[in-house]
Amino acid sequence: NAGVTQTPKFQVLKTGQSMTLQCAQDMNHEYMSWYRQDPGMGLRLIHYSVGAGITDQGEVPNGYNVSRSTTEDFPLRLLSAAPSQTSVYFCASSYNRHTEAFFGQGTRLTVV
Amino acid sequence: SQELEQSPQSLIVQEGKNLTINCTSSKTLYGLYWYKQKYGEGLIFLMMLQKGGEEKSHEKITAKLDEKKQQSSLHITASQPSHAGIYLCGADWSGNTGKLIFGQGTTLQVKP
Numbered sequence: 295n296a297g298v299t300q301t302p303k304f305q306v307l308k309t310g311q312s313m314t315l316q317c318a319q320d321m322n323h324e325y326m327s328w329y330r331q332d333p334g335m336g337l338r339l340i341h342y343s344v345g346a347g348i349t350d351q352g353e354v355p356n357g358y359n360v361s362r363s364t365t366e367d368f369p370l371r372l373l374s375a376a377p378s379q380t381s382v383y384f385c386a387s388s389y390n391r392h393t394e395a396f397f398g399q400g401t402r403l404t405v406v
Numbered sequence: 407s408q409e410l411e412q413s414p415q416s417l418i419v420q421e422g423k424n425l426t427i428n429c430t431s432s433k434t435l436y437g438l439y440w441y442k443q444k445y446g447e448g449l450i451f452l453m454m455l456q457k458g459g460e461e462k463s464h465e466k467i468t469a470k471l472d473e474k475k476q477q478s479s480l481h482i483t484a485s486q487p488s489h490a491g492i493y494l495c496g497a498d499w500s501g502n503t504g505k506l507i508f509g510q511g512t513t514l515q516v517k518p
Contacts, residue, residue: 298448327506336412336494336510337449353507384448386506391498392456394439395506397448 296320300385300398307375307405315370315401317385325388326368327352327395328360330381337384343368375405409433410497412509419485420517427480427512429495435475437498439506444491452480452493482514490516 301316319326327342329352339352341360349360357379359371368387372379382402386395409432419425429438437456441449453462455471455478462469466483482489492513496506 329508334415334510337496337508339505339507342505350505352505386449392437394451394454395496396451397441399448400446 298385298387298396298398300383300401302401303399304402305404307372307403309375309377309405311375312371312373313375315372315383315385315403317368317370317398318366319368319385319387319396320366321387321389321396322365323387323389323396324365325390325395326362327386328358328368328370329384329386330354330379331384331400332381340370340383377405379403380405410495410507410509412493412495412512414512415510416513416515418515418517421486422484425482425485425514427493427514429478429480429497429509431476431497431499433476433499435471435478435497435499438471438475438478439496439498440469440478440480441494441496442491443494443511449494485514485516487516487518490514 298319324345328340329337338354343349343362385398388395411430413428440452443449453469458473458475460471468481471478492511494511496508
């Protein structure tokens with residue numbers, strides 16, 4: 295049982311480049327979320343999903359897109375990377391709204 | 407403004423000492439979650455509290471949710487170096503989306 299898998303673990307982008315951060319879970323969880331973590335800011339919610347085909351914005355959605363075509367996958371897209379998007383990104387999933395969230399190991403992104 | 411405030415932001419304690427971390431919400435909580443994070447790693451779930459007055463313990467860590475469901479505390483008894491890390495509280499205010507908002511975190515160092 296792999297849990298929540300994020301790829302890549304590290305990435306360096308140039309300003310203006312695009313990329314997709316991958317997140318996959320094998321626990322048949324309905325709820326999935328993306329967070330970014332910056333020093334002194336804790337975790338901030340970017341986007342979340344309560345099931346395939348359903349997504350919604352979190353606290354800091356600007357500059358990021360998501361889609362949820364399957365229960366297992368929840369990719370996060372950066373269309374035009376900016377230095378302000380340099381951060382550690384975490385994906386999480388939970389079975390339902392009453393259960394704890396499981397987190398991936400994170401993707402450390404640097405935009406230069 | 408931060409809707410979920412943690413205090414203190416950082417803490418250094420001598421091994422064997424007790425400590426408390428607080429998490430205060432600006433509104434009534436549907437659920438309160440405590441996580442621990444070691445540097446460079448993902449989050450590990452500690453405990454979930456949902457009922458006013460609820461208290462849960464695991465090994466030397468005890469978490470409580472007050473009767474009004476707006477404040478939680480995490481207490482560590484006889485701290486050990488293995489307790490070092492970042493402690494984050496996460497709040498579910500909606501009760502129907504699984505959307506978690508986190509505090510800014512408390513960094514704990516335990517000196518041997």
